[in-house]
Amino acid sequence: MKISVERSALLKAANRAQGVVERRSTIPILSNVLIEAEDAEASLRATDLDIEVVERIPAMVSQAGACTVPALTLYEIARKLPDGATVALAHDATAGRLDVSAGRARFTLPTLPREDFPLMALSDYDVSYIARAAELRRLFEKASFAISTEETRYYLNGVFLHVVERDGEKRLRAVATDGHRLACIDMAAPEGAREAPDVIVPRKTVGELRKLLEGGAEEIEVSVSATKIRFRAGELTLTSKVIDGSFPDYTRVIPQGNDREMTVDAAEFAKAVDRVATVSAERSRAVKLALDEDRLVLTVNSPDTGSATDEMAVAYSAEPLEIGFNAKYLLEIAGQIDRENAVFLFADSGAPTLVREGADDSAIYVVMPMRV
Structure with missing residues (x-):
């Protein structure tokens, strides 16, 4: 694989990737980001087995291919390179390394085989709908402070996203509680969301979603099933498992x-x-x-x-x-x-x-x- 990318695009994608990977994972491949290059773009993919983020960025691809490198190290390199730099990435599969260069700066990173990188299984979603990014951001940001950090009550470790009927209107609602405080936020249910299954979006996913929602996109495609939720904005896709549990009847405490x-x-x-x-x-x-x-x-x-x-x-x-x-x-x-x-x-x-x-x-x- 041989490609050239803009430093700003690489930095943004590497930043999202390093936010997802496990820093202290006992599985080395989970600390890596998978870089795949084909046609005129490169994709960076990271996962912790519960969340997967994929971002596509423009690239000059001299030789298509793929490799995995430490996500945090790649991010730190991109962060410290000068603004406006063009970054060249060249993978030597035989030596098991990725050469990164920009101007006079040269770096060599160890790689792990692409085949070892776990991909989140594709699944069918029950519903998909388009939501305005500003409304979705309001929903999650206002609820997220009340998410519980108590691991024993794991079903409270996220935001309960579901559809309710209120005053004859379908509403998309986000609820979070830790037993001491509760946040309950509504918005008009987008077309197509009315049959969405109730899901609990994990705390870490909510944090990564905030970065996606701040990316400048006006609309977000949301796909939901009983086990997964996916958010897509332009060239960025965030997929997450949902918490397997039942959220308590919060209406009783309001x-x-x-x-x-x-x-x-x-x-x-x-x-x-x-x-x-x-x-x-x-x-x-x-x-x-x-x-x-x-x-x-x-x-x-x-x-x-x-x-x-x-x-x-x-x-x-x-x-x-x-x-x-x-x-x-x-x-x-x-x-x-x-x-x-x-x-x-x-x-x-x-x-x-x-x-x-x-x-x-x-x-x-x-x-x-x-x-x-």
């Missing part, structure tokens, strides 16, 4: 009767929480919210690190209320609010609190209180 409403400037609220949390104990980061007529007092008391209070004006006319929360959870939810105001709906000091973005209920969040 409060319906919370009638104590507080409206607050989301950005100012986040700043106030961050200020008082400066003195909180790292383990609990507990902050108390004391509400009365159009006034919110935030308090932190830590026997070891001190105390702090802050006060701000809010819109609140219900009975006085004191309730405690993990400051980290409040900051993460406030960080998701796109609109100026956040609306908190309380029941009492021991019940889950519902948060939404102004009058928009297409994105709602639930956070459990804690004792303070």
Whole structure:
């Protein structure tokens, strides 16, 4: 194989590849990226056996072929080469090496046989549909912070993507929860998505999907089956197994009767929480919210690190209320609010609190209180 590619194209593709490969894999081939060259393009493919990413880039192909090289090393080489450089890749199958050159810089990388590289099995998908990238990005980004990292409850280690009917309309919904907070985000279901099976998209896939959605494509082709999900944008394809498990009935924990409403400037609220949390104990980061007529007092008391209070004006006319929360959870939810105001709906000091973005209920969040 002998090809020449633009440094910028190689860097972008190698960056996606090194994000997928396993850094500490006991299987050496899984640390490699498969480079295949044919006609006027080269493809870079990486996998960890659960996720596979393939990106095609333009190339001048002098000799078609394929080889695998360490993905992280190839990325670091491409990153450190000068902008605008043309990178030549020449594979010597007999010697088992890939020569990489750009200008006066020369590198030699070890290769492993192409035949050893595991390809994700092709499968039929139940449905395929086209979604706007901006809407899909909103769906996953707003839900991803609530994904659980607790491996014992593996079925919570991802985003639950499914179709629901709401007000007579089919909606594509993403839900994530770790048992302490929950994010539930809706968008109008694209044509063709209405019969899609319910799937749990793994946390790592969600992270890689974010890179794909930031690539500038306006539309994403989504294909779904009971075992896999595939996202395709232009020359980039991300395929992933889905989590084999049942997501719990999250609707039971979304409060319906919370009638104590507080409206607050989301950005100012986040700043106030961050200020008082400066003195909180790292383990609990507990902050108390004391509400009365159009006034919110935030308090932190830590026997070891001190105390702090802050006060701000809010819109609140219900009975006085004191309730405690993990400051980290409040900051993460406030960080998701796109609109100026956040609306908190309380029941009492021991019940889950519902948060939404102004009058928009297409994105709602639930956070459990804690004792303070």
